[in-house]
Amino acid sequence: DAGVIQSPRHEVTEMGQEVTLRCKPISGHDYLFWYRQTMMRGLELLIYFNNNVPIDDSGMPEDRFSAKMPNASFSTLKIQPSEPRDSAVYFCASSGGLAGGPIGEQFFGPGTRLTVL
Amino acid sequence: QKEVEQNSGPLSVPEGAIASLNCTYSDRGSQSFFWYRQYSGKSPELIMSIYSNGDKEDGRFTAQLNKASQYVSLLIRDSQPSDSATYLCAARGYSTLTFGKGTMLLVSP
Numbered sequence: 429d430a431g432v433i434q435s436p437r438h439e440v441t442e443m444g445q446e447v448t449l450r451c452k453p454i455s456g457h458d459y460l461f462w463y464r465q466t467m468m469r470g471l472e473l474l475i476y477f478n479n480n481v482p483i484d485d486s487g488m489p490e491d492r493f494s495a496k497m498p499n500a501s502f503s504t505l506k507i508q509p510s511e512p513r514d515s516a517v518y519f520c521a522s523s524g525g526l527a528g529g530p531i532g533e534q535f536f537g538p539g540t541r542l543t544v545l
Numbered sequence: 546q547k548e549v550e551q552n553s554g555p556l557s558v559p560e561g562a563i564a565s566l567n568c569t570y571s572d573r574g575s576q577s578f579f580w581y582r583q584y585s586g587k588s589p590e591l592i593m594s595i596y597s598n599g600d601k602e603d604g605r606f607t608a609q610l611n612k613a614s615q616y617v618s619l620l621i622r623d624s625q626p627s628d629s630a631t632y633l634c635a636a637r638g639y640s641t642l643t644f645g646k647g648t649m650l651l652v653s654p
Binding site: 476 | 577578579587588589590591594633635637640641642643644645646647
């Protein structure tokens, strides 16, 4: 199995630009999570999906952030417009379902390091 | 506010020693707990899970849970330089994980 795939691995953009991060979960997993990690705040859950349906987006910092999961093998996290304080590493993780274990046993992608200038 | 607290470290131990990493959590409703290891510049990876009070051993790793004290720990026996990483403690609520900020472990040869 290729594991969780994220793209791009690095993104440098200017304030005000739109940023789209992409994730392909492990096949058979029915939960998908988007996290953001910074030194100050640690690893924070932004939103999670179950069977492609958003369940809890209370961690999304503001309306500039949006996430979609159009099918079981693809999800996007979009920031529009981006701001310097959005600079962080964004991780996608998946778990659960017949192919996975309990929901707490999550498999993380390699992350996208976002820098907003 | 559900919180998971960890000492940020670094915790420095010599090679071959036992490293003890600790974690406390605020949500008494949490039922399962996880330890993730994160190497610098890499993503977190699951190393241990524990669901009931007591000890759970897996190779050189032992997870300990005390729900009455809301305390979780991870012991690493015979520490190796390759164990140098940040260890994240996580508690599961209804369906999501709350992570601590992690403890950095440095194992010196």
